[in-house]
Amino acid sequence: MAKPSVAVHKFSSCDGCQLAFLNAGEDLLRLAELVDIRHFLEAGLADETAEVDIAFVEGSISTEDELKRIRQVRENSRFVVTLGACATSGGLQALRNLDNSNEAWKQAIYAQPIFIQTLERADPVSEHIEVDFEIWGCPVNGAQVLAAVRQLLFGVSPLDQRDKVCMECKRQHAVCVMVSEGKPCLGPVTRTGCGAVCPRFGRDCYACFGPAENINPDALGHRLAGLGLPPSDIARRFLFINSNAPAFGDAGKKHYKRGFADD
Amino acid sequence: MTERSVSIHVPAMTRVEGEGSLRIRIENDRIEDLALDIFEPPRYFEKFLEGRRYHEVLDITARICGICPVAYQMSAAQALENAFGIDPGRWVRDMRRVFYCGEWLQSHALHVHLLAAPDFLGFDSVVGMAEEHPQAVRRGLRLQGLGNELIRLLGGRSVHPVGARVGGFFRAPTQAEVDAMLVKLRAALPQAEELVAWAAALPMPVDRQEFVNVALRHAKDYPLAEGRIVSDGGLDIPIEEVEQHFVEEHRPQSTALFATLHGKPYLVGPLARLNLNLDRLPASSHALLEQSHIRFPSDNMFHSLFARALEIHIAIVEAIRLLDGYQLPERTHVECEPHAGVGFGATEAPRGILWHRYEVDDEGIVRSARIVPPTSQNQARIEADLHRSLLNFGLDRPDEELRLRAETVIRNYDPCISCATHFLKLKTDRR
Secondary structure: OOOOEEEEEEOEOOOOOOHHHHOOOHHHHHHHHHOEEEEEHHHOEOOOOOOEEEEEEEOEEOOHHHHHHHHHHHHHEEEEEEEOHHHHHOOHHHHHHOOOOHHHHHHHHOOOHHHOOOOOOOEOHHHOOOOOEEEOOOOOOHHHHHHHHHHHHOOOOOOOOOOEHHHHHHHOOOOOHHHHHOOOOOHHHEEOOOOOHHHHOOOOOOOOOOEOOOOOHHHHHHHHHHOOOOHHHHHHHHOOOOOOOHHHHHHHHOOOOHHHOOO | OOOOEEEEEEOOOOOOEOOEEEEEEEEOOEEEEEEEEEOOOOOOHHHHOOOOEHHHHHHHHHHHOOOOHHHHHHHHHHHHHHHHOOOOHHHHHHHHHHHHHHHHHHHHHHHHHHHHHHHHHOOOOHHHHHHHOHHHHHHHHHHHHHHHHHHHHHHOOOOOOOOEEOOEEOOOOOHHHHHHHHHHHHHHHHHHHHHHHHHHHOOOOOOEOOOOEEEEEOOOOOOOOOOEEEEOOOOEEOHHHHHHHEEEEEOOOOOOEEEEEOOEOOEOOHHHHHHHOHHHOOHHHHHHHHHOOOOOOOOEHHHHHHHHHHHHHHHHHHHHHHHOOOOOOOOOEOOOOOOOEEEEEEEEEOOEEEEEEEEEOOOOEEEEEEEEOHHHHHHHHHHHHHHHHHHHHOOOOOHHHHHHHHHHHHHOOOOEHHHHHOOOOOOOOOO
């Protein structure tokens, strides 16, 4: 039987999620034995239009060209798996969607905005094509990604980790930073996968892994107000790395005024 | 020779960080058109930093680049502390240097082995190279892994670490964690020595050229997380004066900016750092350099790979020096009391000087941000180098050889296109 084929595609992103592969060390060489990596530009493999079994997609869709490319990826791939916050929710750059700022920001930054081709919004991949599996995280880590690859190679659906960071904190015996120190932690609404790294370092979770299952972000918003956060700061907490994820976007916008203004 | 028209177009560069393409047109032995086009989509970091609290900035700027997030956090922390007039003290300074050593180690090992070396050994990718050079590749992957571990010691994770804050760190590593790390660092030192010898023996083209080196320079240490900005052309300025000497320009077909110093291209990165800081090397790294046949300062751009290998050694030596005799601090950070002001930060990212400027208000909210990454500084230099390297190489060579040489020249700079794209503050004045 032929080895399963894999492609890694990059869209609007920081390249950090692809590092789940490039930082894998010996596992990277082992992966190259298990699968046929057809396209992965940063690793030196270029075959943009290759037909593959699994396509990993990093980055949000923010230009006309990316829109064409992602549709082509869908046509050429049996499974499309998003890799990280940008591909899954739109990522940090989706903050431009909040006030439709694309045109104004382009004019402010570039001397010759006419050369800059962008879409109005930075969107998650699932806004434009059907996605088979989503791996959340900013960044995703090697354990998540290699586990998904392994499960797909076994012919089963990857396990979706949707627990809250709070659960992970308990497992890790980390002291709750909200209860003990009154920090505005987003652990109660955030998906696990990071190993509760922020609370373990004594800081409040900033929700880089996106919304967990069955959450009540409005109740957490009230709690943050109770801790003394003004509405603009409650908005900043929800409208950050995953501002475009509906659960966070809806909760944040209840407190948001244009430009995170106070009144 | 017969008339020939060559058009080389590499629509998507491989083994670089981010998206760029290469375009060369040769007519009758003349280069008529040549460009490294950067078409990575803009993400507007400088705009959405506006309106955010100062303590959110490190988590935002890290996301500019997954390969050098520590650099973005360290330049930002320095700039905001500068704006608030804070000195975080000796322990924080030392640990930031250790943190940063981890990033140099990780990023340089990634570039040397996965991105650059396949060019010099005749492979398309590290996967093919690993079959014939398994020891070298495994050594590289181990050093890269060690760099990531060193970042995790202080940052919790290696990509977009969470441990750093304005004023210091959230958490101090325990003595046991530091001791375990020291064992690994000491075990890696012989591997780094082997790597330096291996890099010196790689078949490097000899391609001498004139260029201006620009790097940070510190009173006594090899430059990393602080210093003045110097050049071999006599520039020696505090980082606050960058805007008076360096200009960025927006060109068509690109989402990045081209920076120039007094109107001319210049080089930042490992080769420039080493060329300008030979008297700041740790003694054992200096001894390794003396043992190699390569003499510095060097005007052969291809010695960049060797400089990266030597900086891997420097990073390990420095991390050992700073962690040896580690003591838990009384406090891991100093508290900030925000007030309105402007602050500057500049550190040596793996790819060269990374300069930040922030204006904050009395509430500690960012009102404006400007970021100048290394790759936009090197871009004019890359194009100048490409032009003369190809002429030197011989335009009568077959297309495929020309294409490979051009790609090798570009990759030699370790361009980070993701970084270069996102900060483009435009000035239309030209000199």
